[in-house]
Amino acid sequence: MRKTLGLLTLLLLAPLACAAGAPSLPTLKINASRTAVVGLSSGAYMAAQVQLAYPELFPNAAIVAGGPFGCAGGKLDMALGSCMKGVPAPDVGALVAGATSRSASGDIGALKNLAHGRVYLLHGKDDALVAPAVAEAGVQFYRQLRDATPALKGMQVHEDGGRAFAHNLPVAGKGDDCGKSVAPYLGHCGFDAAGEIFAQMFGKPAHAAGRAQGELRAFDQDALRPGGADAFLADTGYVYLPPACLAGKPCGLVVAFHGCKQNAAAVGKAFVEDAGFNRWADVYAVAVLYPQTRASFAPLNPQACWDWWGYSGADYDSRQGVQLRWVVNAVRALGLPAGR
Template identity: 75%
Template sequence: MRWIKTVCLGLMLIAGVAHADDAVRPLPKLKLDSSRVAVAGLSSGAYMATQMQIAYPELFPSAALVAGGPYGCAGGKLQVALSTCMKGAPAPDVAALVTVAKQRAASGQTGPLTDLAHGRVYMLHGTEDALVAPVVAEAAAHFYDALRSEPGLSGLQVTDDGQRAFAHNLPIAASGDDCGKSVSPYLGHCGFDAAGAIFEHLFGPSAHAAAADARGQLIRFDQDALRPGGVDALLATTGYLYVPAECATGKPCGLLVAFHGCKQNVDAVGEAFVRDAGFNRWADVYHVAILYPQTRASFAPLNPQACWDWWGYSGANYDTRQGVQLRWVVNAVKALGLPVVH
């Protein structure tokens, strides 16, 4: 009878999200495969993804960074974020950042770097990016190459995809006239399916192509219910979760946490990123749920473009295990059913 109960619960989940735009609910429990969990992000979301990976490598050994720089780049200083970590003037000091990462891991501020031993890192950045300079993204590649040379980390797979001509956006499979521009909603019609490349690099090649349209369900959930210790993580009240049909029926499912970029949250671009970035189509192929957390804009603290915190507006420990946004993400994946022990 247990299988009947599982199927019924899955059907209830599917039915319950048919009118997702009208309901906000708690995150559902899924049967998550902890060996297929990763993070990805664009711009500030890329910085957030590398922070999650370094802080919690036992949960997120694999990451995809689109137009982002190396872990710890800003060092808690907005001016450094705006200069070194965006314009590359001066370029990030990769050796110093690697030293900081190693020191934090040794002190327990972040997780053991050896948990990255079987991880994968895919870095994608455009040659026409005028917002985050290519030299900054290359510094991220050098950062991971340096980690790979550390004892026990030779198995870390690092791919630097930096020779494609696109601006500061997430390329999508459709073609258009905005690939060389950085304009809202920051989904460049470049004829290159970045979401598909991200899935292939993080989860391996697939024998099947993605359908033209996603077949699962996009649901809205209550982000405030996941505040760590009740502390405001400076996020929006509502987040999004995409659940492929097979994941909803209780079958084992992977998980990708996808972080939007600045000015790319739902308040700014509607549901463009959570519906049109291409992740959901590939989620159906790979049987991977997609968590789309949402930030909010604010002036106190200063974050008018609704960026993820990669320079310290949420507190001094923003990029460690004490960071409130990072702890919120851990709460979210735990609520989804991922075993979390730390």
Template identity: 75%
Template sequence: MRWIGWVGVALWALVAQAWAADAEPLPRLKLDASRVAVAGLSSGAYMATQVQVAYPERFPHAALIAGGPYGCAGGKLDAALSSCMKGTPAPDVAALAERARERAKSGEIGDLHALAKAHVYVLHGKDDAVVAPTVAEAAVGFYGRLRDGDPALKSMQVRDDGDRAFAHNLPIAAKGDDCDKSVSPYLGHCGFDAAGEVFAQLFGKPAHAAGEAKGELRRFDQNAYKPDGADAYLADEGYVYLPPACLAGKPCGLLVAFHGCKQNATAVGEAFVKDAGFNRWADVYGVAVLYPQTRASMAPLNPQACWDWWGYSGTDYDTRQGVQLRWLVRAVEALGLPPAR
């Protein structure tokens, strides 16, 4: 009965296209370039580290939830499915760090010295059976290798949070019976507010506790930001959350939140963009949240609507020439992020 699922996906895609016709462009905000970060779950975590390493001068801070080190797959799907998910063999963090340094020298990615003041938060559950804890630990090791191999990066802060008992999901503050499961929409009711911890690690301690989100969640036309008209394999529309401070025209920060595989709006509706917990903390910190959305496809092969962390969009997927990364730069510039100095 798998065809029934695909029919449902197709119907949702038609609805999304109709919505996209009414979606607005991204609003122009007064963004504070010193308060910009990326975060993601699973394939979104891999995307977050790719964005940070490719553009460290623009995205200095990153939170990786159930993801591995930059460059892990090396453009090979078999490596992605084995070493970079199951940890067999374990990712070679020394080689990956050296490869990143070489890419930085060639200009394929940014100057890694821009990570000198970076905050990196790596969160993963002990019960994760999809992305092995050893893979997430390799992400910690990758940043450690970069820092220890360059005195200019000695101030980079890397926090390893891997002792919590949860499965392959994003833990939320509410409690329930799915914390030890990996089931749609992949928001585990664990009694742990991962979104709040992400904000604290990347932006500092909050001024007060978060309440209900009081800002605006808007849809926007993702096709408007195609780099040179190229297909970035994204959905027609994405989401952006604007807290009251941003709506009032005050300077605000920016968090780009990448969903995981099978967690895009076509698959889970607005569960991730509304219920992950980022929006209510965005109000506390005065930080807009951009929620880009992927789309599933069979050609190229990406049936679970993952972010590209193994090369389905091209061989340069994790560099400054990667089409999804270039799309993101155009989108955040439209939001008002000034060019890095």
């Protein structure tokens, strides 16, 4: 009996011991003026949510194959219809008015913090999953938000929607998957989207990117739960540290959100190693944080998407959203100051 109880105790304590020994995020010298959020598909919607909820931390965003902020309105049927297929078309004017009102109430951040922001919106002409019309609505959302807000006249909005690729993130090599949407959703299109994203966010590079020379590290995501709340993320996330960051020099920060079915549990390290961000991170001296979701059936999220329709709660796209607060905990742990 004692042996049985002892074995049960060991089995119960083993997960706790593993969690306690998991690595934490390193503390870096983050330059708060060089930050951006980047995302593909559900990650694109997530990037927009982080930017609008916390513009004082992330005035810059690259949106790949995503639509306008607030599109789903907390409804899965709206997400699957209007916000993916474009039927009915997203009401951009109403979404802009909603964002303006939510900013005034403090539900999301102060829009004035986007005054010098850069927004790059990339989408493929052959995308059959998120219709080009939805991506165009995302472009119009930012343009109308800028035009309706006097403080945002300096915000740069750049659309890149004329390229022929499907629902994926284009990468530099060429292959037969550019026109397909297949795992790991990195289309070999001969277009280095990561390089263009970095140039749009931080300016022209000093030199071309080579092979990544920094370190890709795993870290404990559970340690960053906001108030202990479940953010519906995987146990482990990843962070890429370029040589400059490893040497203790000031560096920028990009948070890169994968798409549905593109998390590490589904595609291994394909996104965190092969999307192209790491080698450009070396050139720009920018750390790259790769948070990871987890698939679940309660709440219903079998494809491990980021929450852009409300599975984590009604406040999912606000400053109180549990995944957004997790992101804030993570970037502060990395050394990003609380405000600008």
